[in-house]
Amino acid sequence: DAGVTQSPTHLIKTRGQHVTLRCSPISGHKSVSWYQQVLGQGPQFIFQYYEKEERGRGNFPDRFSARQFPNYSSELNVNALLLGDSALYLCASGWGSYEQYFGPGTRLTVT
């Protein structure tokens, strides 16, 4: 079975631009969570979606938004990019066992 997939793998953007990151969960999983991992730190929770509804939001500015589609895939959008948004963005899926499966991540570099 395919694991969690994320696209793109790497991305380079300029300050002020907008970016969209995509995630496909494991088949059957209805929950998707997004995390930001800055180099040298642990992942920080951004959003969780379950059955297309937002169920949790971390301490991130409104420039960050997300949505989940009927097929349970998800997008993370970041507007007005800052240098500090450079990080590995991780998506995780699960289905209620309180166990999450992480994708390989998208490495975002903002210049």
Add this chain to the structure above:
Amino acid sequence: AQSVTQLDSQVPVFEEAPVELRCNYSSSVSVYLFWYVQYPNQGLQLLLKYLSGSTLVESINGFEAEFNKSQTSFHLRKPSVHISDTAEYFCAVSDSGGYQKVTFGTGTKLQVIP
């Protein structure tokens, strides 16, 4: 609010020696506890988890962790490490009544020396 403290940012250990990676957590509610491993340039892989029941949990590759509620700890141990265990290890906690939001520690880099 929950928090996780991993006191050791780096742990060097010789191959075949035992290792313990320390993790303490803070929470006002019942929790689930996890250890994740991250190899260079990869995402996180679940190593083991404590949800309920036996306080000693084991992974398939020889790691074990013990949930100690009184000390709010969930230390990770392995009696004999291998070169392939070199990676970064993250302790994490989630609210047992929540929707899978996970709070991570800052990570411990395990360096196995040949």
